[in-house]
Amino acid sequence: MSTTDxxxxxxxxxxxxxxxxxxVQKAIDEIDERLGVAKGGRAFLDKIFPDHWSFMLxxxxxxxxxxxxxxxxxxxxxxxxxxSTVVYHGMYxxxxxVRMSEAYLSSVxxxxxxxxxxxxxxxxxxxxxxxxxxxxxxxxxIFFTGAFRKPRETNxxxxxxxxxxxxxxxxxxxxxxxxLVSGTGLxxxxxxxxxxxxxxxxxxxxxxxxxxxxxxxx
Amino acid sequence: xxxxxxxxxxxxxxxxxxxxxxxxxxxxxxxxxxxHPSTATTAVPTLYTSATTTTATAxxxxxTGKPPSTTAGASHGGALVTPPGTTRTxxxxxxxxxxxxxxxxxxxxxxxxxxxxxxxxHSCVNGRIRTYGNTNILYASPPTSFEQAGEQLFQQxxxxxxxxxxxxxxxxxxxxxxxxxxxxxWVTTGRMPAATPLSVQAQTKPPKLSDxxxxxxxxxxxxxxxxxxxxxxxxxxxxNLAVGASLFALNCAACHTxxxxxxxxxxxxxxxxxxxxxxxxxxxxxxxxxGNMPRFTGNLTDRQVADVVAYVxxxxxxxxxxxxxxxxxxxxxxxxxxxLLFGVGGLMLVCFWIGDRS
Amino acid sequence: MSDxxxxxxxxxxxxxxxxxxxxxxxxxxxxxxxxxxxRTERLIALTMLAGIGGVVWxxxxxxxNYSSWVLGVSLAVGLLGLGFGLTAWGKYLMxxxxxxxxxxxxxxTEEERTAMAAxxxxxxxxxxxxxxVLGGLLxxxxxxxxxxxxxxxxxxxxxxxxxxxxxxxxxxxxxxVTITGRPVHRDAMQPGGIVTVYPLGLEKTDSGQATDQTVxxxxxxxxxxxxxxxxxxxxxxxxxxxxxxxxxGCPVGLYEQELELLVCPCHQSMFNVRDGAVPQFGPAPRPLxxxxxxxxxxxxxxxxxGYNQAVGPGYWSRxxxxxxxxxx
Numbered sequence: 001m002s003t004t005d006x007x008x009x010x011x012x013x014x015x016x017x018x019x020x021x022x023x024v025q026k027a028i029d030e031i032d033e034r035l036g037v038a039k040g041g042r043a044f045l046d047k048i049f050p051d052h053w054s055f056m057l058x059x060x061x062x063x064x065x066x067x068x069x070x071x072x073x074x075x076x077x078x079x080x081x082x083x084s085t086v087v088y089h090g091m092y093x094x095x096x097x098v099r100m101s102e103a104y105l106s107s108v109x110x111x112x113x114x115x116x117x118x119x120x121x122x123x124x125x126x127x128x129x130x131x132x133x134x135x136x137x138x139x140x141x142i143f144f145t146g147a148f149r150k151p152r153e154t155n156x157x158x159x160x161x162x163x164x165x166x167x168x169x170x171x172x173x174x175x176x177x178x179x180l181v182s183g184t185g186l187x188x189x190x191x192x193x194x195x196x197x198x199x200x201x202x203x204x205x206x207x208x209x210x211x212x213x214x215x216x217x218x
Numbered sequence: 219x220x221x222x223x224x225x226x227x228x229x230x231x232x233x234x235x236x237x238x239x240x241x242x243x244x245x246x247x248x249x250x251x252x253x254h255p256s257t258a259t260t261a262v263p264t265l266y267t268s269a270t271t272t273t274a275t276a277x278x279x280x281x282t283g284k285p286p287s288t289t290a291g292a293s294h295g296g297a298l299v300t301p302p303g304t305t306r307t308x309x310x311x312x313x314x315x316x317x318x319x320x321x322x323x324x325x326x327x328x329x330x331x332x333x334x335x336x337x338x339x340h341s342c343v344n345g346r347i348r349t350y351g352n353t354n355i356l357y358a359s360p361p362t363s364f365e366q367a368g369e370q371l372f373q374q375x376x377x378x379x380x381x382x383x384x385x386x387x388x389x390x391x392x393x394x395x396x397x398x399x400x401x402x403x404w405v406t407t408g409r410m411p412a413a414t415p416l417s418v419q420a421q422t423k424p425p426k427l428s429d430x431x432x433x434x435x436x437x438x439x440x441x442x443x444x445x446x447x448x449x450x451x452x453x454x455x456x457x458n459l460a461v462g463a464s465l466f467a468l469n470c471a472a473c474h475t476x477x478x479x480x481x482x483x484x485x486x487x488x489x490x491x492x493x494x495x496x497x498x499x500x501x502x503x504x505x506x507x508x509g510n511m512p513r514f515t516g517n518l519t520d521r522q523v524a525d526v527v528a529y530v531x532x533x534x535x536x537x538x539x540x541x542x543x544x545x546x547x548x549x550x551x552x553x554x555x556x557x558l559l560f561g562v563g564g565l566m567l568v569c570f571w572i573g574d575r576s
Numbered sequence: 577m578s579d580x581x582x583x584x585x586x587x588x589x590x591x592x593x594x595x596x597x598x599x600x601x602x603x604x605x606x607x608x609x610x611x612x613x614x615r616t617e618r619l620i621a622l623t624m625l626a627g628i629g630g631v632v633w634x635x636x637x638x639x640x641n642y643s644s645w646v647l648g649v650s651l652a653v654g655l656l657g658l659g660f661g662l663t664a665w666g667k668y669l670m671x672x673x674x675x676x677x678x679x680x681x682x683x684x685t686e687e688e689r690t691a692m693a694a695x696x697x698x699x700x701x702x703x704x705x706x707x708x709v710l711g712g713l714l715x716x717x718x719x720x721x722x723x724x725x726x727x728x729x730x731x732x733x734x735x736x737x738x739x740x741x742x743x744x745x746x747x748x749x750x751x752x753v754t755i756t757g758r759p760v761h762r763d764a765m766q767p768g769g770i771v772t773v774y775p776l777g778l779e780k781t782d783s784g785q786a787t788d789q790t791v792x793x794x795x796x797x798x799x800x801x802x803x804x805x806x807x808x809x810x811x812x813x814x815x816x817x818x819x820x821x822x823x824x825g826c827p828v829g830l831y832e833q834e835l836e837l838l839v840c841p842c843h844q845s846m847f848n849v850r851d852g853a854v855p856q857f858g859p860a861p862r863p864l865x866x867x868x869x870x871x872x873x874x875x876x877x878x879x880x881x882g883y884n885q886a887v888g889p890g891y892w893s894r895x896x897x898x899x900x901x902x903x904x
Contacts, residue, residue: 047677048675048676051573051674052574053566053569053571053572053573054573055573056569056572056573057566060565060569092538094459094532095460096459097460098460098463111540111541112540115638115641116647118540119648119651121541122541122542122648126557126561129557130562133558133561133562134562134565137562181549181550187825188824190825191823191825191888192824194741194890195889195890197892199892200891200892201741201891202736202737204737204891205734205740205741209734210734211740211741212825325763326763327763327764328764464755468772468829469772469829472829472830473830473841481841483832483839484832484835484837484839485837487832507766507768507769510833510834510835511833512768512769512770512831513767514769514771515766516761516763516764516765516766516769517760517764517765517769517771542644542645568663571663571667572663572666572667
């Protein structure tokens with residue numbers, strides 16, 4: 001919007017009439033002069049997203065991941081990744097006097113001693129289930145609508161990689177509390193590593209710091 | 219109104235969700251659950267200890283820790299009671315008979331591990347061992363007065379497969395020397411009388427005979443060849459739940475699962491759910507090893523068995539479930555089903571609402 | 577002030593998609609979907625109020641330490657209320673469109689691509705054609721550095737496995753004890769019983785429970801010979817096998833006494849106890865290693881020798897033939 005000297009507004013009201021966005025214009029000017037974002041920013045704001053419901057399946061995955069991150073941060077503040085043996089003397093009476101790992105003790109504490117700990121644990125658990133399920137459904141939608149074709153092959157590769165990492169993360173996640181499911185899963189993970197040709201036993205022993213269960217894996 | 223409902227685009231997906239969800243959900247969470255009402259209680263011994271009051275058996279309460287007072291001929295802390303008016307010679311014969319009987323029915327075993335000879339105390343009446351055990355578990359055999367009714371019942375109900383002298387035949391094994399606790403277990407859980415005699419595993423079903431009738435049959439069968447285990451009365455008051463939990467995880471959880479929900483095993487056999495078992499039945503199963511279940515004898519003391527029984531009747535059958543509905547305690551399969559169908563499916567319905575159709 | 581202004585849509589009733597206009601409130605594309613926007617707005621406001629109530633309730637429940645399900649329900653009410661309100665606002669009260677966005681082609685023009693190809697070719701030629709020797713030396717050096725740089729990383733991972741996976745703590749004469757530390761006497765078990773045993777003194781240790789865990793079973797047959805060469809390995813009907821499944825290492829604790837089968841709970845490998853734990857079903861590739869037993873002078877069960885092969889799942893360098901007894 002260019003004005004000649006003769007047309008420059010004299011009063012504030014005239015200025016407002018000339019440029020109805022004046023109150024925002026100044027801010028935009030400052031930012032654009034430093035970052036150059038006015039043109040791209042407008043294109044970004046004008047972006048259209050498809051309205052069909054099947055395009056929102058990826059968002060289910062996205063937001064369940066956000067929930068996982070938020071609840072996961074909370075849980076990580078109380079979780080103790082240690083396999084050393086301790087004896088439980090806490091709020092949950094049936095386990096009183098039972099020898100367990102510190103990791104399991106911290107999980108039990110999260111459930112019973114930390115306020116809203118059980119709720120956060122449950123949210124984390126169900127968000128993880130929904131996460132993997134929605135990734136698969138989203139992947140199915142991409143496949144059956146052919147949205148993986150050129151020019152989106154890289155996108156597909158990235159997505160499949162994310163699926164594999166999500167599954168791996170889920171496995172690691174449920175191995176953390178060190179209960180029966182966790183321990184069995186870790187044992188099987190150790191054995192699967194062992195089965196890799198040539199380097200299997202090296203990999204397994206290095207990752208676990210010795211024979212199973214070791215004391216470093218958690 | 220109905221037409222408007224049918225025109226609604228959310229109706230079909232919601233209906234599918236509800237029907238599949240509820241159906242599968244109900245199916246999964248009740249899988250393996252036994253539904254027969256069990257009327258047996260730990261008060262079983264009181265049904266007939268009154269008939270043997272002269273034995274002065276100590277009821278399994280924590281207060282009386284010492285064995286009852288003995289008369290002539292007691293050994294190993296056992297109570298040998300002779301009816302009043304007997305002579306000394308008769309008493310000595312009784313004592314010898316009791317000692318012989320004790321030797322005969324016991325198996326060598328560490329102390330207090332379910333064998334009469336090595337239990338803290340036992341009692342003997344008329345040359346027959348009536349009870350043995352300690353403050354944790356008291357094993358008692360049904361009174362001899364039950365035997366006549368028991369024989370009648372046996373001939374009516376059991377003899378068709380087990381033969382009239384319980385020696386067994388082509389359809390069923392011999393019952394000689396199985397112990398009254400074993401018989402009581404099979405009958406009170408409804409497995410006997412068996413629906414299909416030669417199946418790989420007798421199916422649990424609502425018990426056909428009452429607990430009293432079961433005790434009567436047990437009395438008669440055990441009178442043929444007395445043997446342990448007798449019917450246990452378990453004292454769970456002073457049990458250690460933590461020890462019970464550890465032992466359960468080590469010995470029982472492999473087949474019955476860590477939540478006691480039961481599991482399918484090899485070749486058509488299954489480990490049943492523990493949710494409807496009484497304390498007596500659990501102890502009987504542990505000590506007698508019914509069917510494919512191993513028999514846990516010398517390596518579990520009565521104290522440890524009482525701990526496991528307490529754990530089963532308290533924590534397994536009444537789980538804390540602080541997080542809400544336990545989904546049957548089965549684990550990842552149910553949770554995946556619920557998470558995917560209700561979680562992802564429900565969210566997909568929301569997407570359906572947000573988005574457009576075309 | 578150009579082509580992005582968008583056309584003002586003439587209301588011709590067909591509502592063909594248009595580009596996003598700048599701001600003209602009489603445009604039918606900008607009208608809300610709801611037929612009665614005011615009423616919808618009130619409904620949405622109510623939903624959001626319920627959401628606010630839920631969130632406040634959550635705060636109160638947290639401070640007052642109510643039970644977990646109250647926390648959950650309140651948070652659910654709060655977030656669902658706010659979420660549904662926001663979504664309904666977007667769906668029913670926002671401009672309904674449909675809008676279209678012009679999309680430019682992703683790829684660059686022909687000239688730009690040709691120029692890029694030329695740039696790539698010319699700049700690599702500087703190395704390859706003109707200073708080939710230097711380029712080659714550099715590549716060799718960087719490659720070598722990359723390989724050598726991994727050495728400290730590899731070494732820091734720890735010592736090589738060596739014999740670690742081959743050995744257990746079972747030696748000749750090791751007494752079998754249960755989890756409570758009590759040695760197993762020959763009279764301790766009736767036929768049909770099973771117990772998990774460990775080497776004496778190691779029942780509470782990690783290695784004892786993980787690698788040395790062994791199941792001791794008493795079968796009905798007191799003269800059991802599992803296979804040739806193991807005639808004296810099973811005294812009195814006691815037979816002992818490694819508890820680690822040869823498939824993936826789960827503890828094989830599931831014993832069916834009538835079928836005389838050891839079943840692994842993980843993938844249902846079934847081992848026949850009678851003939852040396854040979855797998856009858858399932859993914860296990862090898863029988864469970866058998867621990868030779870003997871009864872000592874006091875009547876307690878001891879190991880006649882260690883395991884003659886590595887226990888647990890297999891790996892590439894596992895010796896496939898059983899070792900001679902006594903050789904570790």
